[in-house]
Amino acid sequence: MSENKPVVFVIDDSPSVRDALDSLIRSVHLNVQAFGSIEEFLQFKRPDAPGCIVLDVRLPGLSGLDFQREMAKSNIDLPIIFITGHGDVPMSVRAIKAGAIEFLTKPFRDQDLLDAIYLGIERDRSRRQASAVVAVLRGHFASLTARERQVMLQVASGRPNKQIAAELKLSEVTVKVHRRHVMRKMKAKSLADLVRMADKLSDSPETA
Amino acid sequence: MQPQNLRAMTRASLLPVVAITLAAGIFVADTIADLEIAVPAFYTVVVLLAVRFCKKRGVILVGIGCCALTLLSDLLTAASGSTGIGFINTTISLLAIATTTYLAVKIESEKAAAYEARSQLAHVGRVTTLGELTASIAHEVNQPLAAAVINGNACMRWLAAEPPNLDEARQAAVRLVKDANRASEIIAQVRALTKSSPPKKDWLQINDIILATVTLIESEILQNQVSLRTELADDVPPVQGDRVQLQQVILNLILNALEAMHRTSAGPRELIISSAKNDAKGVRIAVQDSGIGLAPDNLDRLFSAFYTTKPDGMGMGLAISRSIVEAHGGRIWATPNAPRGAVFQFILPMGMEP
Numbered sequence: 001m002s003e004n005k006p007v008v009f010v011i012d013d014s015p016s017v018r019d020a021l022d023s024l025i026r027s028v029h030l031n032v033q034a035f036g037s038i039e040e041f042l043q044f045k046r047p048d049a050p051g052c053i054v055l056d057v058r059l060p061g062l063s064g065l066d067f068q069r070e071m072a073k074s075n076i077d078l079p080i081i082f083i084t085g086h087g088d089v090p091m092s093v094r095a096i097k098a099g100a101i102e103f104l105t106k107p108f109r110d111q112d113l114l115d116a117i118y119l120g121i122e123r124d125r126s127r128r129q130a131s132a133v134v135a136v137l138r139g140h141f142a143s144l145t146a147r148e149r150q151v152m153l154q155v156a157s158g159r160p161n162k163q164i165a166a167e168l169k170l171s172e173v174t175v176k177v178h179r180r181h182v183m184r185k186m187k188a189k190s191l192a193d194l195v196r197m198a199d200k201l202s203d204s205p206e207t208a
Numbered sequence: 209m210q211p212q213n214l215r216a217m218t219r220a221s222l223l224p225v226v227a228i229t230l231a232a233g234i235f236v237a238d239t240i241a242d243l244e245i246a247v248p249a250f251y252t253v254v255v256l257l258a259v260r261f262c263k264k265r266g267v268i269l270v271g272i273g274c275c276a277l278t279l280l281s282d283l284l285t286a287a288s289g290s291t292g293i294g295f296i297n298t299t300i301s302l303l304a305i306a307t308t309t310y311l312a313v314k315i316e317s318e319k320a321a322a323y324e325a326r327s328q329l330a331h332v333g334r335v336t337t338l339g340e341l342t343a344s345i346a347h348e349v350n351q352p353l354a355a356a357v358i359n360g361n362a363c364m365r366w367l368a369a370e371p372p373n374l375d376e377a378r379q380a381a382v383r384l385v386k387d388a389n390r391a392s393e394i395i396a397q398v399r400a401l402t403k404s405s406p407p408k409k410d411w412l413q414i415n416d417i418i419l420a421t422v423t424l425i426e427s428e429i430l431q432n433q434v435s436l437r438t439e440l441a442d443d444v445p446p447v448q449g450d451r452v453q454l455q456q457v458i459l460n461l462i463l464n465a466l467e468a469m470h471r472t473s474a475g476p477r478e479l480i481i482s483s484a485k486n487d488a489k490g491v492r493i494a495v496q497d498s499g500i501g502l503a504p505d506n507l508d509r510l511f512s513a514f515y516t517t518k519p520d521g522m523g524m525g526l527a528i529s530r531s532i533v534e535a536h537g538g539r540i541w542a543t544p545n546a547p548r549g550a551v552f553q554f555i556l557p558m559g560m561e562p
Contacts, residue, residue, distance in 0.1 A: 014351050014355065016351070016355035016383065017358065019359075019383055023362040023380050024358050027373075027376065085346075085350045106353075106354030110358065110365070
């Protein structure tokens with residue numbers, strides 16, 4: 001699977017901190033996009049690549065913590081690393097509970113930030129891969145006929161052919177034919193494989 | 209030290225004596241005089257005096273007592289004068305006393321509420337402005353310092369690369385210098401801000417300053433039921449310094465003493481403020497209380513900034529006091545008081561020229 005180079009998004013209202021972070025992150029051969037505010041970041045057309053956000057807590061307008069809460073609504077699923085000038089414990093607990101990778105108080109050790117960035121990119125990469133797999137599965141599932149879908153769901157829930165035939169008022173032979181088509185169209189190697197696919201499809205909602 | 213000028217806080221203890229004497233006088237006059245003469249109306253003066261030294265309940269009791277005295281002397285003098293006019297006079301007097309008592313109590317409680325609100329406001333104002341100021345300065349200084357640290361790290365990483373990226377490293381170093389200068393500029397601005405009013409160098413009589421400061425918080429001292437004694441030596445030499453700043457130090461020590469005594473119920477609350485000539489070289493001022501006292505292992509940290517033993521303290525009072533005293537060429541320290549409490553003392557050197 002070919003993939004674009006990861007991008008680190010830096011959002012900090014202080015130009016000096018922004019430039020410094022830009023240089024530091026580039027020095028480890030990562031792409032950086034820096035913004036002075038969340039509004040600027042939202043207007044930017046993000047490339048199709050794994051990434052993470054390095055976010056200042058104290059920002060003009062929408063604060064970093066508010067933004068973390070709003071992100072789900074804006075359909076942004078990037079991991080966040082918070083940086084703050086005056087971290088207090090309740091604030092960091094809130095951020096971490098809401099899923100932040102790390103909460104760093106300025107000045108922080110550069111390695112701590114870079115480690116958090118690597119972890120964030122890794123997490124985003126596996127999330128993206130997982131959702132890519134689901135997208136492929138969904139494509140396969142879409143190619144099934146209505147009857148085949150019914151049969152697949154029955155099979156995945158562990159019912160024997162005889163029972164499925166009775167349930168759907170079909171002959172057992174027809175069920176077997178549908179079942180073979182399902183296995184082929186879904187590219188499932190085994191029954192266990194098909195059950196896993198059904199799980200993945202039911203786990204991820206139909207948003208993407 | 210010879211306390212030549214022993215000033216007791218007499219006003220508070222004198223008032224009840226005056227009030228009782230007056231009440232007794234009115235009672236005698238009322239009993240002797242005819243019923244037509246409305247002597248008891250003068251009891252209102254007693255009630256008004258009582259307001260000065262009593263709490264709400266005390267004032268009400270004094271009012272009731274005055275009414276009782278009025279009725280008693282009426283019984284004793286019932287023999288002479290017209291009873292009809294006497295009855296009217298007595299009723300008017302009783303009404304006057306009752307009304308005065310009611311108004312006095314009401315005014316007093318309004319005043320207490322206003323005082324309470326004002327002192328709370330002053331405290332809140334002091335804490336929030338100082339807190340906000342330090343937070344804002346800390347943020348302003350921290351920002352460029354954080355940037356400098358990141359730039360330094362970036363610079364090292366560009367240099368450590370294979371091959372080293374000298375151009376990027378140079379740019380990072382340039383930014384680092386800029387950030388460090390920015391931090392130092394902010395500190396210079398803060399210093400300029402606090403130095404906007406340079407300490408004045410006036411010739412001052414420390415005793416005058418102590419008395420003026422005591423006057424400022426006399427009501428608070430009375431309210432805390434603290435007995436204050438000032439032992440001011442007559443031969444203290446004048447010192448050179450900033451009157452407002454020195455007053456701030458004394459005020460701070462007195463407020464601390466009051467609070468220390470407020471936090472214990474043991475024994476009488478005694479505050480002694482003294483001044484004395486110090487080895488012919490300057491003045492020593494001491495504020496001695498009978499409060500909760502000092503933990504021996506905290507003595508050296510007492511004057512550090514942000515160190516506090518109070519539940520809602522900022523830890524700035526004594527730190528500021530020390531910087532003021534030291535700016536005047538003096539020294540401030542604390543010792544335990546016997547049997548309870550603490551003594552805070554500071555010495556100020558005599559001015560350069562007489």
